[in-house]
Amino acid sequence: MNNWSYSVVYTLMEPKELLTYRFTYFTGVLLLYLLIMFLNSSLCTVIVMVKTLHKPMYIFVFNLCANGIFGAIGFYPKFMHDLYFDSYVISSYMCALQSFVIYSALMCEYTTLTVIAYDRYIAICRPLDYHSILTKYTCGKLILFSWMLPTITMIIALILSNQQPVCGSHIEKLYCDNWSIVKLSCQSNVPNNIFGFIAILLHLCLVIFVIVSYVKLIGACRASLESRKKFWQTCVPHMLSLINSMVASLFDTMYSRYGANDVPESLRIFFSLEMIVVPPLFNPFIYGLKLTEIRQRLLQCFVKAKPSK
Template identity: 50%
Template sequence: MQNSSSVTVFTLEGLNETASHKFIFFAISLLAYLLICLFNLTLIITIITEKTLHEPMYIFVCNLCVNGLYGTAGLYPKLLADFLSDSHVISYSGCFLQIFVIYNSLMCEFTILTVMAYDRYVAICKPLQYHSIMTYLTISKFLLISWVLPFCESTIGLFLTIRLPLCGSHIDKLYCDNWSIVKLSCIDNIINNVYGYIFILVHVSEALFIVYSYIHIVRACVKSREERGTFLQTCFPHLFTVIIFTTAIVFDLMYSRYGSKTIPQALRNFMAVEFQVIPPFLNPLIYGLKLRHIRRRVMRLCNRKIDKM
């Protein structure tokens, strides 16, 4: 057995059984990452440059895309390098940095989606008070909460994990994750478990708030045909995004906690990274195609680029 004093690198074993097709996986992963960057950057640039999109909903969408780029930056560069390498290792500090970035991004996305649910609730259920409630000061506070709260959660979780003495250095995934490190601990990790339950409670509360918001939104839409159209135009993309993201997170949690080694390696790898593939890939497409104002501005921006060429 080895303790944390001798652990300087971690071995990532998720790619061990896919070495024979590593160039194919590299090409697929590179294409996915480039498309994620392209789609999210296009939406970010469009929202920033078009003053008509400087409204609460679009500002939150912009932050969602920024967070998507931030989170994927914690996974893809290292993953792409591992596909081209025969040794899949990561330094001790690099491992914990990856844990922080990936999980901070996940918490941030869920918090932003919660804030967006409140924005849609006010827009549908209190339309006459919308501009008096969703002021730029309120938006600034929500954005501050969306980034600072997850940062604090991630920092506390990281320090609780770093303090653990480790009796191993092999991680059965494509990347470092908190649960895999905790399982390598030589001591009882009751503090980490308690913090984990608190963390789950906080984000389950956010999920319940989203459900509560949409109950009231649906009630309002049943009474008004106009609100029904607003729901399909602006709320449906958000609801679809929440469902996709929640499903991806549940898959990751179930895999991390109860994943069996009898499952094919390719399927285990997909389950481990889908939350960093599907949501950041689909989010800009959903909002870019469904929200009419964004779609028009994106087309206008693309036409400008074509004309200059």
């Protein structure tokens, strides 16, 4: 008889350093969650309501902020529940769902940033063809691509990981991720490793595409002052978002695959939370402050919302 069994409930990492002040941390996490939801939903609302922002660049920024909301929903409610009730358990089905939401959101960040890079390349290097290339139909296909690739990737990854029996039930993270589930497997995880490397290579190709497009953008910007101005206004926020996402995913990959128990708990918590906290908080700030048209519309909305004396 096999000595393994299928796990029904997983236990998550219990942040012992937070237990003493867990209600204080709960309040801080709640405020952070509300801030992320407010910032991203504000940008989404402004882009939807203001017709002058119904352009490809701003539609893709809307997609980036909507993805930030999607990813935050996958982590913060469960984590706040765990802090409040001091209960760090999750069913296998909810674990798979949480892993799907968090990691498809991370992958969607990459695909959306790739789409924005393509948009900026056409806008600066081929400005006369911009409106003929980036039609509403093309924008729709690009947004569909930005969601479908992460969705399909995560569905395949979860099918591969959940087909295998597990010999353990403890996940050494504050949330579920597919690789942590794979490491609990009783059997060989070679298929999961192969698919994992394929997924990493696929997203590495997206990063290379962005880098190549920016090399061409920088070369094109030397030719005219208008191109340089457009580059600094719209491409710098995109570059900052890409760098932030790369650093966040690098931390998470290092922690998930190579994390060790002798690493201080505070550092392990930082590694596991960096990609969840920073991108959805960082993106609306840089796009809301750097993109002139969005910043002006946001200020107008807040001024109108302020009651007159």
